[in-house]
Each structure stands twice: as structure tokens, then as C-alpha cells.
Amino acid sequence: MSDKFERHRQAWTPAEIQKLHMLAAKDMSLRAISKALTRSEESTKARAKIEKLKISKLR
Helix, strand or coil: CCCCCCCCCCCCCHHHHHHHHHHHHCCCEHHHHHHHCCCCHHHHHHHHHHCCCCCECCC
16 A cells, blocks of 8 residues: 555645535544545645644544
């Protein structure tokens, strides 16, 4: 399994940000959200911080 992300360093689209808000509201884990968005956990965490979202730390 490769942990390579083709989306590396690409800007977040409004649709991705909306999906991030929706998934965070469902109390999904950081790993699950980043996988759903095809983003790294670091990128997802950083964007969530910018958006002032709380993301579950579990798994």
C-alpha cells in the first residue's frame, strides 16, 4: 500500500472544504476524513485548524 497522495500541495476547493465540514460534523476520525478527501492527515488537520473545526483524534 502506498501512502502517496497525488493531491500534494494542491489548493483546497470549496467543495472539499464543504465536505470537510460535513465529515467533521459526523465526528469522523482524522484518518477517515483524510482518506475520504484523498488528502494527507497533515493537510486535513491543517485545513481543519484554519476552518476552526474539531476533528476526532480516535484512529
